Amino acid sequence: MRVLHLNAGNEDGGARTYIVNLMKGQKLIKTESSLLTFEDGPVAKMARENGLNVAVMPQKQRFDLSILKPLVAYIENNHIDVVHTHGPRTNFIMSLIYKKIKAKWVITVHSDPRIDFSGLKGKVMLNLNLHALKRADLLFYMNPSLLSYFESLGINSDKTLEVFNAIDFRDEQPLPKKHSTFSLVEIARLVEVKNHELLLNALSKVKFNYHLTLVGDGPLMDKLRQMTHDLGISENVEFVGFKENTGDYYEGCDVSVLTSKSESLPTVYLESAVYGRPVIATNVGATDKLINQDTGWLVDSENEEQLLIALNDAYLSWKENNLNQKGLALYQLVRDNYSIDNLANAVNKGYINLY
Numbered sequence: 001m002r003v004l005h006l007n008a009g010n011e012d013g014g015a016r017t018y019i020v021n022l023m024k025g026q027k028l029i030k031t032e033s034s035l036l037t038f039e040d041g042p043v044a045k046m047a048r049e050n051g052l053n054v055a056v057m058p059q060k061q062r063f064d065l066s067i068l069k070p071l072v073a074y075i076e077n078n079h080i081d082v083v084h085t086h087g088p089r090t091n092f093i094m095s096l097i098y099k100k101i102k103a104k105w106v107i108t109v110h111s112d113p114r115i116d117f118s119g120l121k122g123k124v125m126l127n128l129n130l131h132a133l134k135r136a137d138l139l140f141y142m143n144p145s146l147l148s149y150f151e152s153l154g155i156n157s158d159k160t161l162e163v164f165n166a167i168d169f170r171d172e173q174p175l176p177k178k179h180s181t182f183s184l185v186e187i188a189r190l191v192e193v194k195n196h197e198l199l200l201n202a203l204s205k206v207k208f209n210y211h212l213t214l215v216g217d218g219p220l221m222d223k224l225r226q227m228t229h230d231l232g233i234s235e236n237v238e239f240v241g242f243k244e245n246t247g248d249y250y251e252g253c254d255v256s257v258l259t260s261k262s263e264s265l266p267t268v269y270l271e272s273a274v275y276g277r278p279v280i281a282t283n284v285g286a287t288d289k290l291i292n293q294d295t296g297w298l299v300d301s302e303n304e305e306q307l308l309i310a311l312n313d314a315y316l317s318w319k320e321n322n323l324n325q326k327g328l329a330l331y332q333l334v335r336d337n338y339s340i341d342n343l344a345n346a347v348n349k350g351y352i353n354l355y
Helices: 014-028 042-049 065-077 088-100 119-133 146-152 196-203 221-231 247-251 267-274 304-319 323-337 340-353
Strands: 002-007 032-037 054-056 082-086 104-109 138-141 160-162 183-187 211-215 237-241 255-258 279-282 296-299
Touching: 002 014, 002 088, 014 032, 014 042, 014 082, 014 267, 014 340, 032 042, 042 054, 065 088, 082 088, 088 104, 088 119, 104 119, 104 340, 138 146, 138 340, 146 160, 183 247, 196 211, 196 221, 196 304, 221 237, 247 267, 255 267, 267 279, 267 323, 279 304, 296 304, 304 323
Parallel strands: 002 032, 002 082, 032 054, 082 104, 104 138, 138 160, 183 211, 183 255, 211 237, 255 279, 279 296
Antiparallel strands: none
């Protein structure tokens, strides 16, 4: 079976890591896959660095349709069996040509389509994306709450399949490490859905000393910086911007945090597991499949009181040298169930069922 992954190419978040890890897993289980992007950007770069097959078919602009005929020819000439699209832009492009190719068409829905865009332009993109979702042969999803949404769109459950995120593990088991100051890290884009405000407000009320590192860029950078000053916690919070490699930040923390309003199954949890760091997370999407009382702290979305309790409990665990137990439990859970070959096998079952 020959699989072609399609992505716009400008993604530098979790979807990029997902695509690369899925392709690495497919390579392990001997499924022939390649990647085609519409920009020679972060996705193509990361795929190349991991030894994967990559091609670029540049678009002059987002809605440049001159690539439609070349794309059809590329799919047919390379005898592709499954075209696997990732992201609204490639979903839309495929919706215009899927009847002209022999290959089956599948989509991975990486996030909730309803919150991917905003404004008038966002409404247009949402409608184009939904048009595509309804026409694909199969939808893979990671956020269980999306199933009812798909049903409301008239998409039958037999055209959907729940999968999961995955990560490529290092050979060695993580080593426990306690930092001299209780250290937290949140690795997330500085955008509304990640809800950094919830974490900052909660931290302004704790009675212990801490250091928080925020890794990520986004339109809320200035607002969040000002917020730390207004709350009187600017000396405790460090903004480091976007970082291509985040391993040092997991190494440098005692606890990883993610306070999102919406998620599927974020790579952050898996990366935290690799480094044996427990997680404080909001209970959204598929989070509760990984984060629980054994592996971290799970709090209701936008619930500052519960988050404050979790922060205090995590600090106490740090003080008493008990964090390692939760971190290693998360490591073992992820290693046993969320490896890249497990993901590739799950996705391949979806492919096979189409034939």
